[in-house]
Amino acid sequence: MKKRLLIPILLLCTTLLVAQGVRDGAGTRHMQSAIDANGRTLLLDGPVGDLLIAGKAGNMPANALFLFPEVEGMHLTLPKTDQGLGDFFSLIRSELDQQSRLSQTASVEEIAARGADLVLMKATHYESIAKKLDQLGVKNFTMSLETWDEWQAEIVQLGALLSNPDRAAEILSLYRTRLDLIEQRAAQIAGNEQKRVLLLQADRTDNTTSYKIAPDGWMQTWMVETSGAVPVWKGANKAAAGWSTVSFEQIAAWDPDLIVLISYSTPTASYLYGIYNSPLWADLRAVKEGAVVASPHDLMNYIQPVASWILGLQWLAKTTYPDRYADIDMTAEVERFYREFYSISDESIITTLTDAYSRSISDNRR
Amino acid sequence: MTASEGYTRQIKRRRRALVAMTVATLLFALLSLFFGRYPKPGFFLPFGWRSDALMRSILFNVRLPRIALSLLAGSMLSASGYAFQMLFSNPLVEPGFLGVSQGSAFGAALMIVLGAGSTAAVQASATVFGLLALVASYVLARRFRFGGWLLRLVLSGIAVSAIFSSALATVKLVAEPTKDLQDITFWMMGGLWNASWRQLFSILWIVLLCQAIIISQRWKLNLLSLGEKTSFSVGINPKRDRTILLVVATVGTTLVISITGLIGWVGLITPHLARKMFGSESSFSLPASMVIGAFFLLSSDTIGRTLLPTEIPIGLVTSLFGAAIFIIILSLKHQGGKA
Numbered sequence: 001m002k003k004r005l006l007i008p009i010l011l012l013c014t015t016l017l018v019a020q021g022v023r024d025g026a027g028t029r030h031m032q033s034a035i036d037a038n039g040r041t042l043l044l045d046g047p048v049g050d051l052l053i054a055g056k057a058g059n060m061p062a063n064a065l066f067l068f069p070e071v072e073g074m075h076l077t078l079p080k081t082d083q084g085l086g087d088f089f090s091l092i093r094s095e096l097d098q099q100s101r102l103s104q105t106a107s108v109e110e111i112a113a114r115g116a117d118l119v120l121m122k123a124t125h126y127e128s129i130a131k132k133l134d135q136l137g138v139k140n141f142t143m144s145l146e147t148w149d150e151w152q153a154e155i156v157q158l159g160a161l162l163s164n165p166d167r168a169a170e171i172l173s174l175y176r177t178r179l180d181l182i183e184q185r186a187a188q189i190a191g192n193e194q195k196r197v198l199l200l201q202a203d204r205t206d207n208t209t210s211y212k213i214a215p216d217g218w219m220q221t222w223m224v225e226t227s228g229a230v231p232v233w234k235g236a237n238k239a240a241a242g243w244s245t246v247s248f249e250q251i252a253a254w255d256p257d258l259i260v261l262i263s264y265s266t267p268t269a270s271y272l273y274g275i276y277n278s279p280l281w282a283d284l285r286a287v288k289e290g291a292v293v294a295s296p297h298d299l300m301n302y303i304q305p306v307a308s309w310i311l312g313l314q315w316l317a318k319t320t321y322p323d324r325y326a327d328i329d330m331t332a333e334v335e336r337f338y339r340e341f342y343s344i345s346d347e348s349i350i351t352t353l354t355d356a357y358s359r360s361i362s363d364n365r366r
Numbered sequence: 367m368t369a370s371e372g373y374t375r376q377i378k379r380r381r382r383a384l385v386a387m388t389v390a391t392l393l394f395a396l397l398s399l400f401f402g403r404y405p406k407p408g409f410f411l412p413f414g415w416r417s418d419a420l421m422r423s424i425l426f427n428v429r430l431p432r433i434a435l436s437l438l439a440g441s442m443l444s445a446s447g448y449a450f451q452m453l454f455s456n457p458l459v460e461p462g463f464l465g466v467s468q469g470s471a472f473g474a475a476l477m478i479v480l481g482a483g484s485t486a487a488v489q490a491s492a493t494v495f496g497l498l499a500l501v502a503s504y505v506l507a508r509r510f511r512f513g514g515w516l517l518r519l520v521l522s523g524i525a526v527s528a529i530f531s532s533a534l535a536t537v538k539l540v541a542e543p544t545k546d547l548q549d550i551t552f553w554m555m556g557g558l559w560n561a562s563w564r565q566l567f568s569i570l571w572i573v574l575l576c577q578a579i580i581i582s583q584r585w586k587l588n589l590l591s592l593g594e595k596t597s598f599s600v601g602i603n604p605k606r607d608r609t610i611l612l613v614v615a616t617v618g619t620t621l622v623i624s625i626t627g628l629i630g631w632v633g634l635i636t637p638h639l640a641r642k643m644f645g646s647e648s649s650f651s652l653p654a655s656m657v658i659g660a661f662f663l664l665s666s667d668t669i670g671r672t673l674l675p676t677e678i679p680i681g682l683v684t685s686l687f688g689a690a691i692f693i694i695i696l697s698l699k700h701q702g703g704k705a
Contacts, residue, residue, distance in 0.1 A: 252420055
C-alpha cells in the first residue's frame with residue numbers, strides 16, 4: 001500500500017519541481033538587467049512605475065531619463081533641478097511644478113521611506129547614498145554622464161533598464177549625426193589656423209567677480225577641443241577635481257582669440273556687460289576685438305554635461321569658426337533638438353526654449 | 367658700560383633693526399610688483415610698460431592693490447594676534463582660538479546664503495558674529511569651574527569655535543551648491559585674487575584706525591599682560607582698557623577677513639617671531655610683529671599668485687609656512703632650554 005502511494009507522490013513532486021523551474025525561467029526572461037556607473041549589475045523584475053532621483057546634480061540623471069518615453073508613465077520624485085535659470089522639467093511636465101521637491105541632502109532613510117521602485121543618482125553619491133540604499137534593499141542605479149564616452153555607455157544601460165534599447169540606440173544616433181559633422185570639419189582645420197579659446201566660469205562673490213577654469217578631463221575642455229580649437233588653459237588645472245580660480249593676469253598671459261563666459265546660475269550676459277565696461281579688461285586683445293562672448297542657455301546652460309551639450313558644441317564650433325559652420329542655423333538646431341531628443345510637440349514650450357536661447361546670446365558681438 | 371648706556375644701546379639697536387625690517391618689507395613689496403603670470407610666469411622687469419597698456423593696467427590695477435591689501439591685512443592680523451596674546455597672557459591665543467574667525471566666517475556665510483548683495487552687509491555680519499564669538503568665549507571662560515584662567519579661556523574658545531564651525535557646516539549644507547557654496551568655500555580658504563582699489567579703500571581707514579589704537583596703547587598691553595590686580599595697582603582700568611583693545615582687535619580682524627576670507631597662522635606665529643627678536647616688551651615687538659605679519663602675508667600671496675596658473679588659496683600657503691615656522695620656533699626654544 002505504502003509503495004503504491006509512493007509512486008504518485010514522487011510523480012507529483014517531480015511535476016511541481018518542473019513547473020517551478022518553468023515559472024522561474026519565464027521570470028528571468030522578463031527581468032531587466034543593466035550595469036551602472038559604479039559597475040554594479042541591477043536586476044529589475046518589471047517596469048519602473050515609481051522613480052526617485054536623489055542627491056545633488058540630480059538634473060544630470062533627470063536629463064538622461066527624460067530622453068526616454070517610458071518617463072511619461074512614471075510617478076516621479078525629483079530633487080531641485082533648477083540651476084537658477086528656470087526648471088526645464090517643470091516646463092515639459094507641468095505636474096512637477098505642483099510637487100514639492102526632495103531635498104538634495106535628503107537622508108537615506110527619507111529616500112527609502114518614499115518607497116520608490118528605483119532610485120537614480122549621480123555616481124558621486126555611491127558612498128553616501130547608493131551603498132546605504134543597498135543595505136536597506138532599495139534598488140538604485142548610478143550614472144556619471146560627465147563625458148561623451150560615459151553618455152554613450154550609460155544611455156545604453158539606461159535603455160536596458162527601461163526595456164527600450166531601441167530608443168537608446170536612436171538617442172545615440174541623434175548625437176552621433178551632429179557630432180560627426182563637427183568632427184569632420186574640425187579635422188580639416190590646420191594647426192596654424194586653430195583658434196585659441198578660453199572657457200571661463202564667471203562667479204560673482206559679494207559684488208566682485210572671479211573667473212574659473214575647468215579641469216582637463218571635464219566635458220567643457222573636450223567640447224573646445226572637439227570644436228577644432230585649442231583650450232588655452234589645458235594643463236593648468238590638471239590635478240583639480242573642480243573649477244579653479246585664475247587671475248586676470250593669467251588670462252592676459254594666455255591672450256586667447258576667443259573668451260567664452262559661462263554661468264550656470266545666472267544669465268551669462270550680465271558678466272559680459274561688466275567685462276566690456278571694465279577699464280582693466282579694456283586692453284585685452286579679445287575685448288578689443290569683441291571676442292568675449294556669453295555662452296548659450298535656455299533653462300540650462302549648454303556648456304555642461306547635460307543632454308543639450310551637443311547644442312553647446314555646435315554653438316561653440318559656429319562661434320569659433322563662423323565661416324566653416326555657416327550652414328548651421330542654431331535656432332533651428334535648438335528647436336530640432338527638443339523635438340527629436342525630448343519628443344516635445346507643444347509649440348509654446350518650443351518657443352519658450354528658443355526665445356530663451358536667443359536672449360542668452362543677444363548681447364554677443366560676434 | 368653702565369646699565370643705562372646698555373639699555374640705550376639696546377633701544378638703538380632695536381630701532382635700527384625695526385627700521386631695517388620695515389625698509390626690507392617695503393623693498394620686497396616693490397619687488398613683488400614684478401612677480402606674476404604676465405607676460406610670462408615668474409619675475410619679469412616690464413621695461414616697456416609705458417607702451418604696453420595691458421602691462422600698465424596689470425601693474426597698477428591688479429598687482430598694486432593686491433600687494434597693498436596683503437600688507438594691510440598681514441599687519442592687522444598680526445596686531446590682533448599680538449594684542450590677544452598679551453591681553454590673555456597666553457602665547458597660544460589668536461582671534462581664531464577664541465572663535466572670532468569662525469564666528470566671522472559664519473556671519474559672512476549666513477549673509478551670503480540669505481542673499482545679501484552688498485559688501486557692507488557681509489562685512490557687518492562678519493564683524494557682529496566675530497564680536498559675539500569673542501564675548502561668548504570670554505563669558506564662558508568666567509563661568510567654567512575647571513582649571514586656571516588660561517586653561518578655561520582656551521577651553522571656552524574651543525567650545526565656541528566648535529559651535530560656530532558646526533553652524534557654518536549647517537549653512538554650507540543648505541547652501542546652493544553652484545553658487546553660495548563656492549562663495550563660502552572661498553571664505554574658508556582665504557584669497558586675495560579679488561583685491562581691488564575699491565575693496566582696499568572699503569576697509570582701509572577703519573583698519574588703520576584700529577592699528578593706530580593698538581599701537582598707541584601698546585604700553586597698556588604690557589601692563590594688562592601682568593594680570594588684573596597688578597595692572598589696576600599701576601593706575602589703569604583693566605576692565606575698560608581690555609574691552610576697548612579686544613573690540614578694536616576683533617573689529618580690525620573681522621574687517622580684514624570679510625575681504626580676504628579666513629587666513630590662519632598669521633596672528634599666531636608672527637607675535638612669537640617678533641618677541642623672539644625684540645623681547646616681550648611691546649614697544650618694539652608689537653610694530654615688529656606687524657611688519658613680520660605684512661611680510662609673511664605678502665610673500666605667501668606672491669607665491670600663491672605666481673607659482674601655478676591657477677590661484678593657490680592663501681590660507682593654504684600661510685598654514686603650510688606657518689606650521690613649519692611654528693615647529694622651528696618650538697624646536698629652537700626646546701634646544702635653548704636644554705642648554
